[in-house]
Amino acid sequence: MLVANDPQMNFTQMHDRLRLELLRRIERGTLSVSLLARETGFGQAHLSNFLHGRRQLSLEAMDRILSAQHLTAADLLPALHTTAPSPGDEDSDQVPVVSHPAALFEPFIRPSAVQFLVHLPAGSLQSVRARTSQPRRAWQRFVAVRVSAADASAMEPLVQAEALAVIDRHYTSLLPYRPNQPSLYAVRHGTHLRLRYVDFVSNRLVLRPLNITFPVELIEMDPSESPGDLLAGRVILILNEL
Numbered sequence: 001m002l003v004a005n006d007p008q009m010n011f012t013q014m015h016d017r018l019r020l021e022l023l024r025r026i027e028r029g030t031l032s033v034s035l036l037a038r039e040t041g042f043g044q045a046h047l048s049n050f051l052h053g054r055r056q057l058s059l060e061a062m063d064r065i066l067s068a069q070h071l072t073a074a075d076l077l078p079a080l081h082t083t084a085p086s087p088g089d090e091d092s093d094q095v096p097v098v099s100h101p102a103a104l105f106e107p108f109i110r111p112s113a114v115q116f117l118v119h120l121p122a123g124s125l126q127s128v129r130a131r132t133s134q135p136r137r138a139w140q141r142f143v144a145v146r147v148s149a150a151d152a153s154a155m156e157p158l159v160q161a162e163a164l165a166v167i168d169r170h171y172t173s174l175l176p177y178r179p180n181q182p183s184l185y186a187v188r189h190g191t192h193l194r195l196r197y198v199d200f201v202s203n204r205l206v207l208r209p210l211n212i213t214f215p216v217e218l219i220e221m222d223p224s225e226s227p228g229d230l231l232a233g234r235v236i237l238i239l240n241e242l
Helices: 011-027 033-040 044-051 059-068 100-105 149-155
Strands: 092-097 116-121 142-147 163-168 184-189 192-201 204-208 217-220 231-239
Touching: 011 044, 011 059, 033 044, 033 059, 100 142, 100 192, 116 163, 149 192, 192 231
Parallel strands: 092 142
Antiparallel strands: 092 116, 142 163, 163 231, 184 192, 184 231, 192 204, 204 217
C-alpha cells in the first residue's frame, strides 16, 4: 500500500515525481501509454491526462501503477538519492550494480534498481578525474553493470563473461584519460550497453573491439547529438570472476 507520509514530500509532489518517472521511461523507449494501460487496466485517455498534468490519481490508482512498473513509494523520495554508509562500510567505497537501462538513463539510482553493492577500497574513487557536461555532473556518479558472455567476447581477454564493469558517468569526453592509451567506454546501443574503445570520425562513433575476430562498428549520429550523448561513461574498473 502507498503511504504518503514523508514530511519532505506532499501528495502533489508524489504525483509529479511519478509522472516524471513514467515520462522518462516512455522517452527512452521502455514504456508506452498503451503498455501501461494493459498493465494497469486503466484507459489510455485516463493515463494520458495524468501524464500531461490534466488530472491526478487516487491512492489506489497510484498503487496500481507503482506495482505494474515495479516501483515503490520510496523510489519517489528525493532523500533517497544518496545513501548514508551502513555500519561497517566506512572502510570501503560502495558502487551499486544496476541494469544497463538504469546505468544509461537514470540520473539517480532508485533503491529498488540496485541489484547489490560492490565494495571497493575506501578512497579508491576519490582521485578519479571527471570530464563531462554540466548537466551530467548532477547525476549519481559511479555505477556497475554485469557483462554477459555475448557482450564480453568482443573485449576478451580484458573483459570476461559475467564480469562487472564499474562506470564513471562523469567522464563522457572522448579525450584520452591517459595520454597515448585508449579509454574503454560503455556505449549506448538501444537500451543496452556495449564496452568498446571509441573514436569520433566524420560524425560517426567508431566502436573498436579488442578481439580482432570482431568487426569495427560505426554509429551514425544525429546532427543534434554529441558523442557524449551516446556514452554512459568511462569504464574505470573490470572485475572478472575468478
